[in-house]
Amino acid sequence: MLDPQKPSKMDLEAEQSGGGAAALSSRERPATTLSRYQTLLFAITCAMAVANVYFAQPLLESMAASLAVAPxxxxxxxxxxxxxxxxxxxxxxxLGDLLNRKRLILTQMLMSAVALCAVGLSQNWLTLLGAMVLVGLMAVVVQVVVAYAAALASPEQRGLAVGTVTSGVVLGILLARFVSGAVADLAGWRGVYFVSAALMVGMALVLHRTMPASATPPAKGSYWQLLRSVFQLYLTERTLRVRGTFALLIFAAFSVLWTSMVLPLSAPPLSLSHTQIGLFGLAGVAGALAAAKAGQLADRGLGNRTTGVALALLTLSWLPTAYVESSLLAMVIGVVLLDFAVQAVHVTNQSLIFAARPDAQSRLVGAYMSFYSVGSGLGAIAATYTYAHYGWASVCLLGAAISGVALLYWSYLNLTSR
Structure with missing residues (x-):
């Protein structure tokens, strides 16, 4: 456990290169290392599961017309x-720290399929809302899978494994809108959810045959004691607080771009179609894939430097983005840089927090992703308000300001650690 009273712990590189591995006793080391094939399956699973959360965004108009709901x-x-x-x-x-992780993952995937079918079969507004809540609730299997991958991986490969699996998450987010629009053109909005349900069942069968048996979870006691321990992590784990702050800021910047970019792209003089706008997600994929190796740098003790470089790129990415009305190529460059930077910091964050407490990986990822949710929500609200009142240039200034704050926070941590 990290000691929040010692300033020397501010040095995150030392924290990764020494403390994380030392904290993993021989009793806690995984019996089975994670193969490349298993890592790939986990990444695909995460992409499919997280996409369920974002499928609805390009389908809202069709849903409203089908169910007679006001736009x-x-x-x-x-x-x-x-x-x-x-x-x-x-x-x-x-629960991943309390229950058998393999069974938990498979159960969540099958329940996701049920929830997706409920969405596709919804005939009224309230049924649809209830089914969508269940879809979101079961989609957190993504974070259980990420924590399980970290637990199965050896300390030397943990960063790479987390980076690869997290890349699947980012790919799912970026491609979900494009895929749902394409499937809806062929089979309607309900078809999107039926197809996804079938894929979730199919992947559950694959994982049932290939996923390593889960070891006994490290946590003991009742479910309510487990939940209390999640909140205690915020107080006791300094790495979680520091890396959670980075997550809040980078995902606020991420949300500022991806929430508002459709507005200038669809408005004159560009007037791009939804399909054309969706193609910008492919540019984001390139950036996300390029950052997949960030976990390896964290494994080598370079997590702190990776964070600094990525935050500098994140801040600079808003400069080309501001020229969207005069150059779509500049916009593409900005999207690639932003997604690369966000992914690099995100992977490094998870590698460091998992190394800090190998016995609490599921609880740590749940606590960490709460920062992500807050940052994403605040970024979306701020972006839409700023665009409506001040235009695209002000949105870019907002994103650059949030990114700059993250860079200044990183600089402050390094100065005080010395």
């Missing part, structure tokens, strides 16, 4: 899904 109200569908996800982070993800 100004249908956006609650997205809110309901995110609310379910937030609840799951706090109340389901920590």
């Amino acid at each position: 100004g109200v249908i956006g609650i569908v997205v809110t309901a899904t995110q609310a379910g996800y937030a609840v799951g982070l706090l109340f389901i993800v920590p």
Whole structure:
């Protein structure tokens, strides 16, 4: 456990290169290392599961017409899904430290399929909202899988494993809108959820045959004691607080871009179609994949330097983004840089917090992702308000300011650690 009273712990590189590995006793080391094939399956699982949260965004108009819901109200569908996800982070993800992780993952995936079918079969507004809450609630299987991958990996490969699996999460987020729009054009909005349900069942069968048997979870005691320990982590684990602050800021910046970019792209003089706008997600994929190796740098004790470089790129990414109306290429460069930087910091964050407490990985990821939820929500609200009142240039200034604050915070940590 980290000692929050010792300033020397501020040096996150030392924290990663020495303390994390030392904290993993021989009793806690995984009996089975994580193969590349298993890591790939985990990444695909995460991409499929997290995509369920974002499928609805390009389908809202079709949903409203199908269920006779006012266009100004249908956006609650997205809110309901995110609310379910937030609840799951706090109340389901920590179960990975108490229950058999393999069974927990498979159960969540099958229940996700049921929830997705409920969405596709919904014939009224309230049924749809309830089903979307369940979709979000079960989608937190993503974080259980990430924690399980970290637990199965050896200390030397943990950063790489977390980076690869987290890349699947980012790919799922970025590609979900494009895929749902394409499937909806062929089979309607309900078809999107039926197809996803079938894929979740199929992947559950694959994982049932290939996923290593889960070791006995390290946590003991009741479920309520487990939940209390999640909140205690915020007080006792300094790495969680520091890395959680980074997560809040980088995902606020991420949300500022991806929430508001559709507005200038769809408005004159650009007037791009939804399909064309969705293609910008492919540019984001390139940046996310490029940052997948950030976990390896953390394994080598370079997590702190990786964070600093990535935050500098994040701040600079807003400069080309500001020229969207005069150059789409500049916008693409900005998107690639931003997604690269966010992914690099995110992977490094998780590698460091997992190394800090190998016995509490599920609880740590649930606590950490709560920072992500807060940052994403605040960024979305701030972006839409800023664009409506001050325009795109001010949105870019907002994103650069948030990114700059993260960079200044990193600089402050390094100065005080010395």
